[in-house]
Amino acid sequence: MMISMRSKYALKALAFLARSKEKETFLIAELAEAEHIPKKFLEAILLTLKSQGILASRKGPGGGYSLAKAPAAITIGSIIRTFEGDMAPVHCLSEQARGGECPECIDHATCGIRLVMTDVHQALASVLDVVTLAEMVERSDFERQKLSRQLDYSI
Amino acid sequence: MMISMRSKYALKALAFLARSKEKETFLIAELAEAEHIPKKFLEAILLTLKSQGILASRKGPGGGYSLAKAPAAITIGSIIRTFEGDMAPVHCLSEQARGGECPECIDHATCGIRLVMTDVHQALASVLDVVTLAEMVERSDFERQKLSRQLDYSI
DNA sequence: CACGAATCCTATTTGTTCTATGGATTATTT
DNA sequence: AAATAATCCATAGAACAAATAGGATTCGTG
Numbered sequence: 298m299m300i301s302m303r304s305k306y307a308l309k310a311l312a313f314l315a316r317s318k319e320k321e322t323f324l325i326a327e328l329a330e331a332e333h334i335p336k337k338f339l340e341a342i343l344l345t346l347k348s349q350g351i352l353a354s355r356k357g358p359g360g361g362y363s364l365a366k367a368p369a370a371i372t373i374g375s376i377i378r379t380f381e382g383d384m385a386p387v388h389c390l391s392e393q394a395r396g397g398e399c400p401e402c403i404d405h406a407t408c409g410i411r412l413v414m415t416d417v418h419q420a421l422a423s424v425l426d427v428v429t430l431a432e433m434v435e436r437s438d439f440e441r442q443k444l445s446r447q448l449d450y451s452i
Numbered sequence: 453m454m455i456s457m458r459s460k461y462a463l464k465a466l467a468f469l470a471r472s473k474e475k476e477t478f479l480i481a482e483l484a485e486a487e488h489i490p491k492k493f494l495e496a497i498l499l500t501l502k503s504q505g506i507l508a509s510r511k512g513p514g515g516g517y518s519l520a521k522a523p524a525a526i527t528i529g530s531i532i533r534t535f536e537g538d539m540a541p542v543h544c545l546s547e548q549a550r551g552g553e554c555p556e557c558i559d560h561a562t563c564g565i566r567l568v569m570t571d572v573h574q575a576l577a578s579v580l581d582v583v584t585l586a587e588m589v590e591r592s593d594f595e596r597q598k599l600s601r602q603l604d605y606s607i
Numbered sequence: 608c609a610c611g612a613a614t615c616c617t618a619t620t621t622g623t624t625c626t627a628t629g630g631a632t633t634a635t636t637t
Numbered sequence: 638a639a640a641t642a643a644t645c646c647a648t649a650g651a652a653c654a655a656a657t658a659g660g661a662t663t664c665g666t667g
Contacts, residue, residue: 298453298539298576300569302626305542305556308544308565324642333558337628344644357635369659384453387460401460401488406599408594410463413528413583414455420575421453428568437564444561457655468613479613493656499615512664 303380306334307342308433311351311376314436315368322361342380348381373433374425384421386414458535461489462497463588465505466531470523470589477516497535504534528588529580539576541569 309332314323325343329336343362346352353365364371378384385391388399389411398405405411464487469478484491498517501507503570504525508520519526533539540546543565553560560566 298455298536298541299543300453300541301624302556305554305565312564326642333556335627338626338645341627354643355635356633356641358641359636360634360642362643381453386453386455399460401457403488407592407595409467409588410460412591412595413579413588415541416579416583417576420579421572424568424575426569428571433564433568436567437562440562440567456653481613490656492658495614496616496656502614510615510664511612511662512666513612514665515613515663517614 300377302338303342304377306332306339307346307376307380308373309334309342310339311346311364311371311430311442312434312437313361314364314369315430316438322355322359322363324361326355328362345379346376349375351376351379368431368434369429371430372426373430374422376430379427384418384425386417387411390414390418455532456535457493458497459532461487461494461583462501462531463528464489465494466501466519466585467589467592468528469517469519470526470585477518479516483510483517500534501531504530505533508530509573515571523586523589524584525583526585528583528585529577531585532580539573539580541572541576545569545573565587 310328313328313331317323325340326336328334328343329339334342343352345356345361347354347365350365351371352362353361354362374384383392386411388394389397389402389405389408399408399411402408402411465483468483468486472478480495481491483489483498484494489497498507498509501511502517502520505520506526507517509515509517529539538547542562542565543549544552544557544563554563554566557563557566
């Protein structure tokens with residue numbers, strides 16, 4: 298149930314963009330270096346995020362990538378779905394299989410696995426579709442502040 | 453985030469055993485045929501479940517597999533963990549990495565991804581560690597009854 | 608003890624996905 | 638035109654998933 302490196306790198310790059318107040322637009326190379334992501338790999342990831350309307354880009358000198366929406370309007374779920382597909386634990390709950398069954402399913406209507414996995418799917422979505430990129434960055438900042446306070450006390 | 457065929461097959465076979473009142477012990481071949489699972493593949497799966505203390509087996513004539521505990525004492529989470537590992541969405545939340553970091557992590561303490569994924573992990577566990585094999589079968593039976601009632605009305 | 612029933616074990620195959628890279632192309636600014 | 642930067646295309650290598658093959662081991666029974 299691990300998320301892929303793609304998703305992680307996407308989250309890192311997007312968080313970096315959301316955190317940056319000074320500048321709006323960054324080069325692939327800048328993002329790659331800042332977050333320690335293989336540049337060529339990140340390139341493909343950013344392109345995918347653009348195709349999903351999460352990022353915007355401009356070519357040529359002065360170009361680069363920037364967020365297409367406010368961080369508060371980007372859910373973590375929408376980012377992860379971009380790379381992991383809908384997060385259905387079983388095929389029959391996937392949107393691609395519109396109301397369809399798992400290939401190996403014997404009795405779709407009474408399948409206990411489907412019934413339980415529906416709850417799992419719901420639990421996942423209830424976190425990922427609610428938390429936004431903005432909140433993720435806020436929580437990170439909050440931890441940072443906590444740490445620096447602890448450092449102050451210890452001095 | 454899909455579970456593997458292994459996990460699905462395991463759930464199917466275990467549900468079959470939990471549902472069976474007449475008999476306690478079944479041959480691999482019986483389980484394989486009943487649930488449409490490749491026999492050799494199922495063989496390996498059942499062996500793994502045995503190593504986790506979920507199944508018991510006896511060799512030789514009259515042998516076969518049976519549940520090692522009551523269905524109400526087997527959580528769906530324990531079954532899935534057998535094949536998917538702990539269900540940590542990121543490496544740093546896995547038990548193998550005891551308090552460790554993701555290999556690519558820059559600042560573990562303030563990592564926003566980790567903070568959000570902790571919630572995800574929690575949400576997953578809150579379903580899978582609570583629902584048991586017995587409950588899964590009950591829910592399936594309940595759906596079956598609903599359907600047969602609908603059939604009665606329509607006649 | 609010998610035989611057959613059944614699980615147990617090791618290895619291999621096959622296909623797919625994940626991670627990553629290289630090289631050529633297109634758009635934009637100066 | 639020249640430089641800059643994203644874009645597109647192709648593919649290699651590793652890891653993993655699903656399934657299969659073949660034999661080894663254990664157990665009950667005649």
